[in-house]
Amino acid sequence: MNKRFFLLFIFCSLLTLSMAEKIIDGVVWVVGDQAILLSEVEEERLRAQYQGMQVEGNPFCVIPEQIAVRKLFLHQAEMDSVEANPGQVEMQVNAQFDYYLRQIGSRDKVEEYFKKSSANIKDELRQNLSERMIVETVQQSLIKDIKVTPSEIRSYYNELPSDSIPVVPATVEVQILTLEPPIPVSEIEATKNTLRGFAKRVNTGDADFSMLARLYSADTESAKHGGELGFMPRGSLVKEFADAAFDLTTPGQVSRVVKTEFGYHIIQLIEKRDDRVNVRHILLHPHVTSEIQQTTLLSLDSIATSIRTNKISFTEACSLYSSDKDTRLNGGMMTNQKAQSAFANSSYFEFQDLPSEIAKVAYDMKVGEVSKAFSMYDDKLGREVFVLIRLQDKRSKHKANLKEDYNMLKDACESKKKNDTLQDWIKSKIKDTYIYITPEWQNCDYRYDGWIKKD
Numbered sequence: 001m002n003k004r005f006f007l008l009f010i011f012c013s014l015l016t017l018s019m020a021e022k023i024i025d026g027v028v029w030v031v032g033d034q035a036i037l038l039s040e041v042e043e044e045r046l047r048a049q050y051q052g053m054q055v056e057g058n059p060f061c062v063i064p065e066q067i068a069v070r071k072l073f074l075h076q077a078e079m080d081s082v083e084a085n086p087g088q089v090e091m092q093v094n095a096q097f098d099y100y101l102r103q104i105g106s107r108d109k110v111e112e113y114f115k116k117s118s119a120n121i122k123d124e125l126r127q128n129l130s131e132r133m134i135v136e137t138v139q140q141s142l143i144k145d146i147k148v149t150p151s152e153i154r155s156y157y158n159e160l161p162s163d164s165i166p167v168v169p170a171t172v173e174v175q176i177l178t179l180e181p182p183i184p185v186s187e188i189e190a191t192k193n194t195l196r197g198f199a200k201r202v203n204t205g206d207a208d209f210s211m212l213a214r215l216y217s218a219d220t221e222s223a224k225h226g227g228e229l230g231f232m233p234r235g236s237l238v239k240e241f242a243d244a245a246f247d248l249t250t251p252g253q254v255s256r257v258v259k260t261e262f263g264y265h266i267i268q269l270i271e272k273r274d275d276r277v278n279v280r281h282i283l284l285h286p287h288v289t290s291e292i293q294q295t296t297l298l299s300l301d302s303i304a305t306s307i308r309t310n311k312i313s314f315t316e317a318c319s320l321y322s323s324d325k326d327t328r329l330n331g332g333m334m335t336n337q338k339a340q341s342a343f344a345n346s347s348y349f350e351f352q353d354l355p356s357e358i359a360k361v362a363y364d365m366k367v368g369e370v371s372k373a374f375s376m377y378d379d380k381l382g383r384e385v386f387v388l389i390r391l392q393d394k395r396s397k398h399k400a401n402l403k404e405d406y407n408m409l410k411d412a413c414e415s416k417k418k419n420d421t422l423q424d425w426i427k428s429k430i431k432d433t434y435i436y437i438t439p440e441w442q443n444c445d446y447r448y449d450g451w452i453k454k455d
Contacts, residue, residue, distance in 0.1 A: 029064050030436040031071040036064055061444035072429045073135040084133040093125045094276060098230045142425055143418040148410060156413040157402055166400045171348040172362055173392035175314050175332035178324040178385050181296040187286040192257045195266045195284055199254045209268045209280055218263060218382055219283040227280035231273060245279045262382055285383045296386045300373035304388050307370050314390045358389060365391040
């Protein structure tokens with residue numbers, strides 16, 4: 001560590017301690033007629049820390065400025081009579097509190113961590129989430145009509161420094177035809193009987209539902225928690241599961257065997273709260289014999305031969321044979337669901353974003369080629385399926401250009417224009433709004449100029 005960095009580190013540490021010690025609680029900023037309290041800043045700091053959000057810089061400088069910007073938008077919302085939807089706010093409050101319960105372990109531990117009652121935690125969540133929704137509504141109203149023209153996109157691209165032009169990774173478009181193996185009635189009945197046996201053992205007190213879920217459930221994530229799903233609204237559950245779960249009336253009651261697209265379940269009620277329910281479940285899949293697997297692979301190979309000999313197109317084969325409802329109706333074209341991907345919600349995938357089994361097969365394929373039949377684990381269904389894939393398109397790694405990457409550059413240009421509009425609005429609003437920052441909080445390198453008014 002060099003001397004300059006060490007001195008800077010000591011200075012920032014002393015500044016943080018100074019701020020925290022000099023003002024036990026009280027007003028540290030005023031924005032318009034809205035005060036920002038030290039306790040409000042500390043709450044935001046703790047929340048960011050718990051959620052793993054990095055604060056770049058001194059939190060006692062960064063966080064109050066973020067709150068101040070939020071209050072500028074809230075002031076605008078008040079003038080425009082913008083309000084949050086109470087139902088949506090309540091749904092998010094419950095979801096966030098349930099997340100705390102799952103992560104920390106219990107209501108008592110959550111209250112101990114935040115040093116306040118559950119009711120107070122929910123009240124603060126309600127206020128924060130309501131404000132966030134209102135701010136987003138105001139922001140959207142400011143940028144909703146912003147569009148970019150082809151000439152703006154070209155100018156945006158041409159003005160990018162050579163070393164700032166994004167590098168587009170290698171991507172592929174993939175069509176998929178999925179077959180779920182046919183399950184004999186005898187295997188289905190055997191699975192149901194196993195679940196009925198579990199239910200009987202629970203009802204007679206011979207076994208604990210949570211322990212059975214940990215030992216036997218095919219839903220490996222919930223199995224870690226004894227099959228518990230946490231509080232869920234009806235709309236977050238598939239219909240058959242939701243109907244059975246909400247039909248349960250007494251805590252500890254176990255449902256009949258329920259069939260869903262994921263397999264066969266039994267469900268135990270833990271607690272109901274208004275339109276949400278917390279249940280445990282055990283999921284089982286019928287056994288698929290090696291003979292059934294081989295028969296399914298032969299069927300797929302036969303379909304592949306028909307496609308390769310032009311007796312049927314891959315798109316037509318998907319509509320006729322595929323068991324995957326999400327891709328069957330769009331010719332088998334896969335859609336990128338990775339939210340963090342630059343290609344999210346498009347048909348293009350980086351290899352790392354594809355299921356590993358598909359990525360391995362697709363890597364050496366040529367455009368238009370149809371693969372051999374192979375098996376893969378379907379994360380959504382939680383079981384093995386059998387598939388064919390066809391490579392629709394393949395793009396090598398390259399620097400972005402207007403011909404191949406027009407839509408990506410259009411999105412980037414539009415995003416920049418919207419961001420510039422919001423930044424200009426904030427700067428203008430700061431000039432026209434009464435701002436006061438207590439002296440102890442003025443020694444910060446704030447992102448926006450104009451917070452500290454010059455006499």
